[in-house]
Amino acid sequence: MPELPEVETIVRGLRPWLEGRRIKRVECLCPRMARGDLARIEGRRIQNFRRHGKFILADCEGVFLAIHLGMTGKLLLEGDPGRYTRVVFTLEGGVLLFDDVRTLGRVEVAARLPARIARLGPEPLAIGPEEFIERLGGRRGRVKPLLLNQTFLRGIGNIYADEALFRAGIHPRTAAARLSRARARRLHAAIREVLEEAIAAGGSSISDYVDATGKLGEFQFQHRVYGREEEACPRCGAAIRRIVLAQRSAHFCPRCQR
DNA sequence: ATCTATTCCTGGCTGC
DNA sequence: TGCAGCCAGGAATAGA
Numbered sequence: 437m438p439e440l441p442e443v444e445t446i447v448r449g450l451r452p453w454l455e456g457r458r459i460k461r462v463e464c465l466c467p468r469m470a471r472g473d474l475a476r477i478e479g480r481r482i483q484n485f486r487r488h489g490k491f492i493l494a495d496c497e498g499v500f501l502a503i504h505l506g507m508t509g510k511l512l513l514e515g516d517p518g519r520y521t522r523v524v525f526t527l528e529g530g531v532l533l534f535d536d537v538r539t540l541g542r543v544e545v546a547a548r549l550p551a552r553i554a555r556l557g558p559e560p561l562a563i564g565p566e567e568f569i570e571r572l573g574g575r576r577g578r579v580k581p582l583l584l585n586q587t588f589l590r591g592i593g594n595i596y597a598d599e600a601l602f603r604a605g606i607h608p609r610t611a612a613a614r615l616s617r618a619r620a621r622r623l624h625a626a627i628r629e630v631l632e633e634a635i636a637a638g639g640s641s642i643s644d645y646v647d648a649t650g651k652l653g654e655f656q657f658q659h660r661v662y663g664r665e666e667e668a669c670p671r672c673g674a675a676i677r678r679i680v681l682a683q684r685s686a687h688f689c690p691r692c693q694r
Numbered sequence: 695a696t697c698t699a700t701t702c703c704t705g706g707c708t709g710c
Numbered sequence: 711t712g713c714a715g716c717c718a719g720g721a722a723t724a725g726a
Contacts, residue, residue, distance in 0.1 A: 437719070468702090490720075506720050507703085538703045540720055552722090577697060585697090586721080594719065642718090683699070684719065 438505040439490060440560065440591030441634035442645050442653065446511055447487045449648035450532075453513060454482050457527045459496065464543070466522040469536070471544035474523070477501055482527075489556050489590025493549070500548050506540030513648050556590040560627050563589065568624040572612050579615065579623070580608035581682035592627070595640055595662045598687045600626040602661045607693045608679075608686040633658065661687040 438446070458481045462474045480496040487493075492503040492511070503511070512533045517524055523534035523543050534543060544550065558567070575582055582588050583597040592600070601608050603626035606619060615623070639645060639653035642663065646652055656663075660670050665678040669689040678687050 439720090504721075507718075508705090509720095536703095537705065538718095538720095540703060542721085575696080581697085584719095682697090685717095 437507050437593060437595065437642055438509065438639070438645055439593035439596055440487070441596070441631055441637075441655065442639035442647075443487050443490050443492060443505065443591070444635050445639045445647050445653065446505075447485065447492060450511060450513065451485050453530070454494075454527075454532070455485050457482055457529070459525055459527055461524075461526040463524040463526075464522070465524070466536075466539055469522050469539055469542055471542060472546050474543060474545050476545050487591075488553065489559070489586055490593070491553055491590075493553075500546045500550075502542075502544040502546070502550065502553060503534070504542045504544075506536060506538065506542070508538045509534065509536040509541030510646055511648055512646075512650065514650055556586050557588045558590065560589045560591055561631055563624075565621050565624045569617060569620045572615060572620050572623075575612040577612060578608065578681065579606060579610045579612045580686050581684075582612045583627075584682070584684065589627075591631075594684055595642065595659065596627070596630055596634065598662045599630045599659060602688060602693060603630060605692055605694070608681055608688055661689060663687065 459477050461478055464470045464474050476499050477496045480499060483495045485494045490504060494501040512535060517533060520535045520537045521533050522536045522539060525532040580597055580601060583592050600623065604623040606623055634640060634655040637653060637655035637658065638647065640655040641652040642656055661676050664676045665687060667676050669676055669692060672691045674689055674691040676687055677690050678685050
């Protein structure tokens with residue numbers, strides 16, 4: 437499941453090859469996944485290929501391209517189109533495939549950056565501790581669902597929310613606005629830390645994440661709570677618990693996270 | 695303005 | 711061995 441570190445890994449892998457290259461043809465094999473007229477980027481060069489939260493964005497000489505990988509989306513420079521290929525980008529000198537088993541991904545072409553993407557919260561790796569604490573204070577909900585809310589911070593998904601809360605020693609059900617300054621500061625640092633470590637490891641390969649060359653990430657071996665229900669907490673040895681919070685599973689240590 | 699619940703989607707797993 | 715039923719969780723959307 438591609439979250440910020442996985443999308444960052446993909447973008448870094450693709451950028452050197454994609455940037456400045458002209459798109460000759462776009463074939464969408466799953467119209468449900470397209471927004472806008474994808475053919476509008478044909479004949480244009482890819483510029484400013486970048487990550488924005490979990491979105492992949494590019495300017496294409498006056499037309500805008502946004503890609504979201506959903507749960508199982510992959511952008512591949514190698515291999516042939518297969519059963520799960522949803523969009524084929526034919527570029528000068530090669531082909532970029534958007535494969536997605538579950539079709540929860542999206543490819544959007546628009547005149548400019550769509551407002552709902554522009555409105556997302558700040559980058560977790562760019563926000564400072566003071567601004568983070570201030571943003572937390574104005575929220576009424578619980579901290580875990582808030583971390584998943586892309587208008588609060590952009591790019592954090594279930595894995596890194598659980599891992600950051602564990603590192604900060606905060607229970608996922610804690611009311612966000614009730615966190616002390618010290619704990620909020622610790623959470624800010626934990627988010628940075630876990631995302632940076634995950635990017636360094638090439639992301640987490642849970643289910644079927646791979647980078648643009650088909651390579652698996654390594655960070656799943658460093659997960660301390662995510663997907664480790666019943667296992668011993670690496671800090672205190674207590675059994676990791678899994679609960680459902682806001683329709684999502686939340687993994688935590690009942691002793692370390694209060 | 696914010697937050698919560700529902701929907702989409704299919705491979706892989708569990709249990710009978 | 712086969713199959714029903716459930717689970718995973720991104721964002722969009724509707725409703726509170």
